[in-house]
Amino acid sequence: MARIMIVDDSDEIRGLLKKIIEMANHDVVGEAIDGVQAIAKFEKLRPDVLLLDLAMPKKSGLEVLQELHPKFPKMRTIVITANGDTDVYYDCIKYGAIGYIDKPFEIKEVLDQIAEVQNLIV
Amino acid sequence: MELRQKILLTILIGFLPIIILFSIVGFYYFEQDVTKFELERLDGIGASIHAHIYDNIERNYERLQGITSRTQLRESLDAYNTNFSTEHQQKIEKIITDGKNSINEFKEIMIFDPQGNLAASTNYDVDPKIFSNSEVFEKGLIRNYLDIDMGLNNEPTLFLSGPMYLDGKLIGVTIILSEPNSITDVTSDYISFGETGESFMAKKTTSGDAIFITPLRFDNDAQLKKTIPFTSYEIPITQALLKNEDSFENSIDYRGKEVLASTRYIVDTDWGLVVKIDKDEAFESLNTLKSITIFSILISIGFAVGASIILSQKITKPIEELQLATHSISKGDYDIKIKQSKDELGALLHDFKKMGTSLKKSRKQLRDLREVEESKENFLSMVTHELRTPLTPILGWCEALKEPKILGSLNEKQIGAIDSIEVCAIRLKKLIEDVLDVQKLDIGKFKIRTKEFPIHELIKNIKTEFEIIAQEKNIDFTIQCPNNFNLDSDRERIKQVITNLLNNAKDFVPEKNAKISLTVKEDVDQIIFSLSDNGIGINKEQQQELFKKFYQIDTSVTREHQGSGLGLSICKGIIETLGGKIWVESQKGKGTTFYFTIPHKKEVYNK
Numbered sequence: 001m002a003r004i005m006i007v008d009d010s011d012e013i014r015g016l017l018k019k020i021i022e023m024a025n026h027d028v029v030g031e032a033i034d035g036v037q038a039i040a041k042f043e044k045l046r047p048d049v050l051l052l053d054l055a056m057p058k059k060s061g062l063e064v065l066q067e068l069h070p071k072f073p074k075m076r077t078i079v080i081t082a083n084g085d086t087d088v089y090y091d092c093i094k095y096g097a098i099g100y101i102d103k104p105f106e107i108k109e110v111l112d113q114i115a116e117v118q119n120l121i122v
Numbered sequence: 123m124e125l126r127q128k129i130l131l132t133i134l135i136g137f138l139p140i141i142i143l144f145s146i147v148g149f150y151y152f153e154q155d156v157t158k159f160e161l162e163r164l165d166g167i168g169a170s171i172h173a174h175i176y177d178n179i180e181r182n183y184e185r186l187q188g189i190t191s192r193t194q195l196r197e198s199l200d201a202y203n204t205n206f207s208t209e210h211q212q213k214i215e216k217i218i219t220d221g222k223n224s225i226n227e228f229k230e231i232m233i234f235d236p237q238g239n240l241a242a243s244t245n246y247d248v249d250p251k252i253f254s255n256s257e258v259f260e261k262g263l264i265r266n267y268l269d270i271d272m273g274l275n276n277e278p279t280l281f282l283s284g285p286m287y288l289d290g291k292l293i294g295v296t297i298i299l300s301e302p303n304s305i306t307d308v309t310s311d312y313i314s315f316g317e318t319g320e321s322f323m324a325k326k327t328t329s330g331d332a333i334f335i336t337p338l339r340f341d342n343d344a345q346l347k348k349t350i351p352f353t354s355y356e357i358p359i360t361q362a363l364l365k366n367e368d369s370f371e372n373s374i375d376y377r378g379k380e381v382l383a384s385t386r387y388i389v390d391t392d393w394g395l396v397v398k399i400d401k402d403e404a405f406e407s408l409n410t411l412k413s414i415t416i417f418s419i420l421i422s423i424g425f426a427v428g429a430s431i432i433l434s435q436k437i438t439k440p441i442e443e444l445q446l447a448t449h450s451i452s453k454g455d456y457d458i459k460i461k462q463s464k465d466e467l468g469a470l471l472h473d474f475k476k477m478g479t480s481l482k483k484s485r486k487q488l489r490d491l492r493e494v495e496e497s498k499e500n501f502l503s504m505v506t507h508e509l510r511t512p513l514t515p516i517l518g519w520c521e522a523l524k525e526p527k528i529l530g531s532l533n534e535k536q537i538g539a540i541d542s543i544e545v546c547a548i549r550l551k552k553l554i555e556d557v558l559d560v561q562k563l564d565i566g567k568f569k570i571r572t573k574e575f576p577i578h579e580l581i582k583n584i585k586t587e588f589e590i591i592a593q594e595k596n597i598d599f600t601i602q603c604p605n606n607f608n609l610d611s612d613r614e615r616i617k618q619v620i621t622n623l624l625n626n627a628k629d630f631v632p633e634k635n636a637k638i639s640l641t642v643k644e645d646v647d648q649i650i651f652s653l654s655d656n657g658i659g660i661n662k663e664q665q666q667e668l669f670k671k672f673y674q675i676d677t678s679v680t681r682e683h684q685g686s687g688l689g690l691s692i693c694k695g696i697i698e699t700l701g702g703k704i705w706v707e708s709q710k711g712k713g714t715t716f717y718f719t720i721p722h723k724k725e726v727y728n729k
Contacts, residue, residue, distance in 0.1 A: 012515035016522060023528045055507050082510040087569070104514040104551060107521050 002118055005030045005047035007038040007064070008080065009056045013103075017051060017110065024111050035059020039067055042075075049117050050077045052097075054088060062088065065095035076117045080105070125441060129434035130427070137426045145415045153408055160382050160404040161369040168384035168397040171308060171321050178304045179390060183266050186282045189221045189231065190296045196288045202242075203235050203293060214242040227301040229279070234259060234295045241294060248274060253297050258283045262295040268391055270302050270325070270335040272346050278302050278335075302335075306345075309336040309395075318379075318400035323393045324350070324359045332359050335393065340377055350376060358383035362394025373398070440467035444474060451478055454485075495565060502561055509554045513547060520544040556688040560671060563695035570612040570699055577642060577649070578605035580613055584620055584640070592638075597631060603642040609649060611720050615696045616651075619704075622689045623653045623716050630657035630675075630714070648702065649722045654715040660708040668706060669694040693718070 004026050008014050018028050030045045032038040036058045042050065054061035061079055068075060079092050082103035089100045098120060099113040189195065195217045202210040218231040222244050230248055233241040238254035253259055261267035262283025273279025280302040286294045309321045320339040324332040330352040338344040354360050358373050362385035370383045375398055383398035402409070522528045523540050532540070562568040581603040592599040609616075620640065627638050636656065643650045660668065660675065667673045672687040697704040701721040708714035 010511055010515070013511070013518070016515050016518040019522055019528050020518075023525065082507045082514070103510045104517045107518070107525065 002026045003048045007032040008053035069095040126434040126438040130430040133430035164384040172386040230299040318403045321397040358396045574608040575613045577609045597636040600639045627655040648719040656713040659710045661710040
């Protein structure tokens with residue numbers, strides 16, 4: 001149902017997330033392996049939900065948000081963080097993030113977050 | 123205002139007015155004294171001259187008497203008055219010539235009859251009519267008379283005249299012309315009069331004006347020529363002739379100069395006597411004192427300014443240096459170059475310099491420590507990320523494999539294998555989290571998030587989660603918690619602590635009749651949590667080491683309780699970060715109770 005884009009520099013995690021999302025009948029409309037790709041593809045694909053890893057080469061997740069949010073203030077982003085540092089998440093909130101998932105995550109966590117984000121009227 | 127100027131001003135303001143005040147007051151009183159002294163002095167001189175004049179007038183009268191009392195003279199005159207004989211005239215001439223010669227000052231002597239006719243003279247070239255019509259003769263008819271006036275050849279002359287009697291009958295008048303020295307010398311002696319002082323006398327003219335009868339020190343031509351109008355009341359001689367015997371502080375003399383004066387009146391001759399001295403001269407010493415005073419004041423000012431400049435310099439310069447040094451330290455420059463003096467300020471600067479050096483060292487140490495901190499933090503971030511990243515797909519795929527909708531169904535053996543992987547991965551995850559928690563607690567980066575939550579719900583939630591294990595292991599797990607208040611703290615972390623304690627407890631309870639109870643109690647300003655078990659207990663030595671890192675009670679190879687040994691030290695770190703305390707009460711063989719407290723404000727409300 002939802003059109004989702006996955007951004008993470010780890011192939012395995014991207015594959016895993018794709019499987020989980022498709023199991024829940026959502027569409028994975030695109031993937032990106034770093035911040036630069038993420039920005040380029042987002043502008044083309046305009047997904048409903050963005051799953052965004054924070055620690056990436058070239059451009060970090062936060063930088064991606066800082067660039068995209070002014071142009072797409074209504075974008076819905078769930079950040080994925082391995083840092084365990086929720087301070088970074090608060091920084092992301094300023095740029096439109098509305099949910100976060102800790103690594104390592106459970107399937108339920110991922111699906112719950114996507115469902116919540118879907119229900120939000122942004 | 124600068125410190126330097128403040129000091130200068132303080133010294134000047136404190137020091138100078140006093141000096142100036144004292145000088146002025148002292149000077150004023152001194153002026154009074156000097157004036158009084160000078161006037162008294164003049165007065166004394168005046169009295170002395172007065173007395174002297176009187177004596178000399180008396181002496182002159184005596185001289186007159188010396189002539190007029192001569193019997194022979196009188197008898198001869200009486201006879202001459204009757205018969206006008208030459209013989210008698212010659213007798214008279216002889217007597218008066220003797221008389222004239224006997225006294226130096228006598229110039230001429232003339233004898234008149236009561237009608238004013240000349241009887242005899244020491245010099246017949248002198249016109250007797252000059253005298254017979256004058257006051258000298260008129261007054262001389264009555265009694266002895268003395269006057270100073272212009273005489274022969276327009277020279278000041280002392281006139282003496284007096285009546286002669288024979289057997290009670292007035293027979294004539296003697297008129298003597300004399301040098302006036304005996305009188306004028308008295309006033310012309312300026313010995314004790316300094317440069318400007320003098321004494322003189324004057325008599326009244328027919329118009330009432332004063333005419334000087336003695337020479338004046340500053341006017342050679344004054345004697346018997348210079349007059350002072352009788353309206354010049356400010357001039358002492360006028361006052362003297364008005365019979366005012368007094369001392370005058372503010373007079374003007376015949377030169378128009380300010381003088382101190384003392385006046386006397388000579389009754390007999392109706393003369394005024396003035397003793398005076400220029401004010402300038404009288405107060406010469408005073409003026410000198412005035413100059414000295416002003417000079418002293420200026421010098422004092424100079425000294426005061428100089429002293430205060432030097433003083434303020436000595437004080438403010440080190441302070442300025444100190445201020446500069448402080449300023450440069452505040453900018454981060456710790457190399458202080460200060461000149462030092464050998465006093466307290468110098469010592470202060472020296473210590474300050476030492477402080478600067480040690481501050482520099484401390485800053486460097488701090489920088490080094492920070493670098494270490496930073497690298498620790500970087501390590502922390504890196505490790506967090508790098509360890510968790512591979513764990514994510516491990517755990518994720520385990521879960522995905524077991525979810526038929528994703529990768530299809532698996533058989534029991536396959537599921538069993540995946541469970542094994544999952545269990546180990548979870549353990550690894552817990553271990554990583556524990557290590558990272560401990561790291562964060564160590565470096566003070568452990569974050570807590572406080573929010574109000576209902577405590578009762580948390581406890582129930584924990585019970586529900588633990589229920590499965592409790593049933594597996596036959597543990598009787600009871601909870602006790604009041605349900606009427608919220609706790610303002612970090613729910614997740616408290617849950618972490620309780621869960622940790624529970625996990626420990628479950629491994630040390632007996633196989634049968636195992637009991638664990640979790641109790642929450644409200645105290646004055648804190649909540650007390652206690653977790654009790656009826657397990658094997660912990661002895662005193664073990665209790666000491668319990669909360670230390672990596673401590674494991676059972677270190678045998680086949681240990682049942684699998685853990686990192688970090689659990690309790692993390693619990694301690696968390697509880698202390700939340701502001702509480704954690705401790706244990708236990709006896710070997712008699713069970714264990716763990717207690718911890720959370721600070722709590724008494725804002726209880728009923729649900």
